[in-house]
Amino acid sequence: xxxxxxxxxxxxxxxxxxxxxxxxxxxxxxxxxxxxxxxxxxxxxxxxxxxxxxxxxxxxxxxxxxxxxxxxxxxxxxxxxxxxxxxxxxxxxxxxxxxxxxxxxxxxxxxxxxxxxxxxxxxxxxxxxxxxxxxxxxxxxxxxxxxxxxxxxxxxxxxxxxxxxxxxxxxxxxxxxxxxxxxxxxxxxxxxxxxxxxxxxxxxxxxxxxxxxxxxxxxxxxxxxxxxxxxxxxxxxxxxxxxxxxxxxxxxxxxxxxxxxxxxxxxxxxxxxxxxxxxxxxxxxxxxxxxxxxxxxxxxxxxxxxxxxxxxxxxxxxxxxxxxxxxxxxxxxxxxxxxxxxxxxxxxxxxxxx
Amino acid sequence: xxxxxxxxxxxxxxxxxxxxxxxxxxxxxxxxxxxxxxxxxxxxxxxxxxxxxxxxxxxxxxxxxxxxxxxxxxxxxxxxxxxxxxxxxxxxxxxxxxxxxxxxxxxxxxxxxxxxxxxxxxxxxxxxxxxxxxxxxxxxxxxxxxxxxxxxxxxxxxxxxxxxxxxxxxxxxxxxxxxxxxxxxxxxxxxxxxxxxxxxxxxxxxxxxxxxxxxxxxxxxxxxxxxxxxxxxxxxxxxxxxxxxxxxxxxxxxxxxxxxxx
Numbered sequence: 001x002x003x004x005x006x007x008x009x010x011x012x013x014x015x016x017x018x019x020x021x022x023x024x025x026x027x028x029x030x031x032x033x034x035x036x037x038x039x040x041x042x043x044x045x046x047x048x049x050x051x052x053x054x055x056x057x058x059x060x061x062x063x064x065x066x067x068x069x070x071x072x073x074x075x076x077x078x079x080x081x082x083x084x085x086x087x088x089x090x091x092x093x094x095x096x097x098x099x100x101x102x103x104x105x106x107x108x109x110x111x112x113x114x115x116x117x118x119x120x121x122x123x124x125x126x127x128x129x130x131x132x133x134x135x136x137x138x139x140x141x142x143x144x145x146x147x148x149x150x151x152x153x154x155x156x157x158x159x160x161x162x163x164x165x166x167x168x169x170x171x172x173x174x175x176x177x178x179x180x181x182x183x184x185x186x187x188x189x190x191x192x193x194x195x196x197x198x199x200x201x202x203x204x205x206x207x208x209x210x211x212x213x214x215x216x217x218x219x220x221x222x223x224x225x226x227x228x229x230x231x232x233x234x235x236x237x238x239x240x241x242x243x244x245x246x247x248x249x250x251x252x253x254x255x256x257x258x259x260x261x262x263x264x265x266x267x268x269x270x271x272x273x274x275x276x277x278x279x280x281x282x283x284x285x286x287x288x289x290x291x292x293x294x295x296x297x298x299x300x301x302x303x304x305x306x307x308x309x310x311x312x313x314x315x316x317x318x319x320x321x322x323x324x325x326x327x328x329x330x331x332x333x334x335x336x337x338x339x340x341x342x343x344x345x346x347x348x349x350x351x352x353x354x
Numbered sequence: 355x356x357x358x359x360x361x362x363x364x365x366x367x368x369x370x371x372x373x374x375x376x377x378x379x380x381x382x383x384x385x386x387x388x389x390x391x392x393x394x395x396x397x398x399x400x401x402x403x404x405x406x407x408x409x410x411x412x413x414x415x416x417x418x419x420x421x422x423x424x425x426x427x428x429x430x431x432x433x434x435x436x437x438x439x440x441x442x443x444x445x446x447x448x449x450x451x452x453x454x455x456x457x458x459x460x461x462x463x464x465x466x467x468x469x470x471x472x473x474x475x476x477x478x479x480x481x482x483x484x485x486x487x488x489x490x491x492x493x494x495x496x497x498x499x500x501x502x503x504x505x506x507x508x509x510x511x512x513x514x515x516x517x518x519x520x521x522x523x524x525x526x527x528x529x530x531x532x533x534x535x536x537x538x539x540x541x542x543x544x545x546x547x548x549x550x551x552x553x554x555x556x557x558x559x560x561x562x563x564x565x566x567x568x569x570x571x572x573x574x575x576x577x578x579x580x581x582x583x584x585x586x587x588x589x590x591x592x593x594x595x596x597x598x599x600x601x602x603x604x605x606x607x608x609x610x611x612x613x614x615x616x
Contacts (some may be wrong), residue, residue, distance in 0.1 A: 073459040198472040198480070205461060205469065208449060212419050212530075213473050214442030260504050261462040 022180045029055055030176075044285045052174040053238060053291070057277040059186040060235040060247060065255070065269035066193055067231045068248035070204050070224055072256070079122065079225060080245035082137045083115050083232045086144030088241040090114030090233070091166045092151035107166070108181055108233060115229035118144060123222045145241075169240030169292035171284060178237055185234040189227050200224060201262060238281075239292040246296040251276060254303040257310030272302050370433055371396050372528045372559050373418055377427035380417055386425070387413045389582050395561055397527070400554045402570030402590075403563045405580040406603045411563040412450065414580065415532050418561070419447065432528070443473035446521020448514065448531040463508065463516050464501040467492055470523030484523075491522035495549060511542025518549065529553070531562045535569070547573045567599070 030051040037045020044050050071077055093114055094107030118140060125136045152163060165173050193200065202210040203220045211217050228248070235244045255269035280295030287294075373395035379386050388410040395401050405411045416422050417429050420436035434440035470491065471484040492498045495515040500508060505516060514534055521529050529550075535543045547569055554560055554575075564570050570577055570590070577593040579586035579602050586598035593599070 195477055198469075198475060198477075202469050202472055205459065205466070206449070208421065209447055209469075211421060211439075212442065212445060212447040213469075213524075214439040215473075216439075256458065256460050259460045260502065261465050262460060263465070265460040 019180060022183050023176055026052070026055065026176050026179045026183065044282070049172045049174055050281075050285065052176065052179045053171040053281055054278070055179055056174050056182050056234075056238055057281050057295075058274065059182055060231075060238070061251075061273035061277040062270050063186055063189045063231050064235050064247035065251040065273045066266065067189065067224070067227050068252040069255070069262075069266050069269055070200050071228060072249055072252040074204050077245070077249045078134060078137050078141075079119075079228055080232055080248040082122065082141040082144070083119055083225075083229045084236065084241050084244040085141045085148075086118035087111040087115040087229070087233045087236055088166060089118075089144040089148040089151070091236075091241075092148035096151045096154065106177065106181065108178060108237065111233045111236065112185070112230065114144075115233050116226055119225040119229040120222060123218070123225050126221070127218055165240075166236065167240050167242055168290050169236065169238045169243070171238055171281065171291045174237055182234045182237065185230045189230055189234075192223065192227060196220065196223065205262075239295065240290075243292040243296050246299060247273065250296065250299040250303050254299075254306035257303075257306040258313070272306070273299070276302055371430075372432055373561060374430040374433075375414075375418060375427070378414070378417060378424050378429055379426045380413060380422055380424050386582065388417065388580070390427070391580070391584055393418075393578060393584070393587075395528075395559060397559055398554075398557060400550075400560045400573070400575040401562065401578060402574035402576070403561070403578045403580055404565070404567045404570050404599075405585075407565075409581040409602070411580055412532050415530060415561070415563050419445070419530060443524055444527045446470070446518070446524055446526030446529045448517040448521065448529070448534050450533045450536055458506055461505055462501065463497065463503050463505050464488060464492065466505050466516055467501075467519045467523050470520040470526075473524060487525075488519075488523040491519040492516075494522055495519045509542065510538040511546060514538060514542070514546055515549065518553075522553075526558070528559045528561065531560070531564075533563055533565060535564065535566060543569070 030048055033045055033051040033054065034048075036042070068077075068080070071079060088111075090111030090113060091107040094105055094110030097103055097110065098105060098107070122137065122140055125140075126133075129136065164170075199210075199215050199220050200223075202213065202215055203217055203224075207217055210220075231248070232244050235247050239247055251269045251273035252265075254272050255265045259265035259268045276295050276299035280298045281291060283289065283298070284291040284294040371394045373393060375391055375393040378391045378393075379389050381387050391414060393414070403411050403414065413422065417424055418431060418436060420429070420431065420439055423437060429436040432441050432444055467488045468480065468485065471480060471488060475481075475484060489498070489501070492501055495518050497508075497512055497515050497519070500512060500516075505513060508516065517534075518529070535546060538546065543566070550560060550562075551573055560574075562570070562574065571594050572590075574590055576588065577586065577590045578584060579593065579598045581602040585602040586593050586596060
């Protein structure tokens with residue numbers, strides 16, 4: 001734990017230099033949004049915390065589906081959930097350290113550290129057991145959450161009060177400092193994905209072919225999981241631990257219904273996530289509902305619309321695609337033929353060739 | 355015999371084999387799946403590996419590609435140890451389960467083919483020239499009109515061609531195929547082997563694992579018959595006339611009896 005504290009302290013120091021600049025940029029965004037609100041008479045833009053909420057929300061709605069697209073299409077959606085729960089342990093560590101040592105470390109910073117460690121642990125388990133299995137993932141998930149719960153109950157004093165904001169997210173607690181942290185996380189995620197997009201895509205599409213092509217698959221798996229940890233902690237501020245994984249999955253699932261290509265799916269998932277976040281935050285403000293839950297409900301609504309639209313689209317496409325039927329006929333034939341019969345056919349084929 | 359006549363590139367390093375496997379033994383458990391296998395593939399060859407189910411054909415291929423670590427012996431690909439994964443842009447790979455439909459990932463045929471350029475691009479950007487090459491490769495295999503379809507919307511035969519196009523887009527010199535015709539209808543299989551013949555004529559080297567022995571005898575320039583060990587390695591006509599097939603396919607039973615006796 002001391003190592004985690006040291007790392008957290010180091011990252012705080014690291015952030016402090018460009019912090020002022022980023023903080024000023026967040027201030028500019030806030031001023032700009034306030035001006036727009038004034039001009040258009042949008043009451044909710046009177047509040048600075050709403051400026052931060054929209055900034056954080058917009059960034060989340062880019063990076064969550066960005067990473068989620070790679071995860072979902074490898075059937076690894078559960079990783080986001082597991083990491084969110086370990087990030088909760090990280091929050092608890094931060095709160096614990098702050099109350100014991102009186103240090104002023106942001107719990108989100110300790111959450112980043114703990115979630116990244118958990119991410120690498122998940123990869124280690126996956127590499128040694130040669131599979132991502134849902135059992136080990138469930139173990140990591142519950143360990144993280146249990147650790148968080150225990151740490152918090154250890155000094156119940158003032159801690160239980162603020163815990164809801166981490167579990168369910170909170171718009172009004174997004175401080176300028178937290179917004180800056182999110183900008184940093186966003187920059188890291190966006191930069192890394194831009195540079196390694198091709199490798200990540202290859203690994204996602206076909207891990208074996210990627211290895212044959214000389215791509216270091218375990219390395220990219222570790223990178224992917226680490227990025228997931230960053231995204232999860234970033235999104236936790238307004239989504240909350242429990243619902244954060246939804247942002248990695250729901251917009252991506254919706255986009256997969258509509259898009260044909262991967263790039264198209266990435267773009268669509270970001271657009272759909274933006275819709276969910278902007279509508280969700282607005283509704284949450286106006287009806288005094290919890291932000292994370294509202295955003296997820298809007299996202300699920302978008303998903304349902306996408307499924308229906310996808311059905312209509314494929315029916316229409318099916319009408320003018322005769323080849324498609326041939327493909328299905330072939331598949332049916334294949335299914336009907338028992339696999340043991342195949343070997344017999346081979347020998348017969350060889351004999352006739354003789 | 356035919357490798358000498360093959361293209362200008364043969365003049366440069368025609369002497370170096372693309373695949374060089376010596377005394378290779380590998381097993382998942384105590385009993386080896388492949389044992390003491392020697393295999394050398396020279397530039398321009400069209401080698402078909404046949405053998406009964408569970409004979410270690412696919413495992414041998416995976417060893418050649420560096421996906422497994424050999425228990426003993428060596429596997430070299432393009433003159434490098436297979437596990438070093440060097441110069442892999444020169445290798446194209448078509449896997450067994452290309453018709454597997456479970457994964458409904460949204461990705462178009464042209465996006466899949468463009469992946470062949472990724473090892474060349476590294477961390478750099480994919481250029482217009484890369485896209486042109488991918489498009490040309492799609493035309494070569496005759497599915498240019500399907501470029502914007504989802505890969506999962508193609509038939510098994512069309513999907514095979516897409517994966518070959520990916521290898522061609524990467525300018526692969528060696529094409530490695532693991533049972534590429536599983537789940538592909540008979541007509542498409544014929545067209546598929548015709549396509550391979552054409553590519554070999556253009557100078558591509560092919561290493562193919564295939565359950566359809568008739569097709570291998572008809573098309574390949576060399577047959578390797580494997581059942582844990584190499585039973586035959588040579589000319590397809592000689593293979594068809596030999597008893598290697600019977601020995602290889604009957605051997606499982608004999609092995610078991612031998613095991614009981616010893």
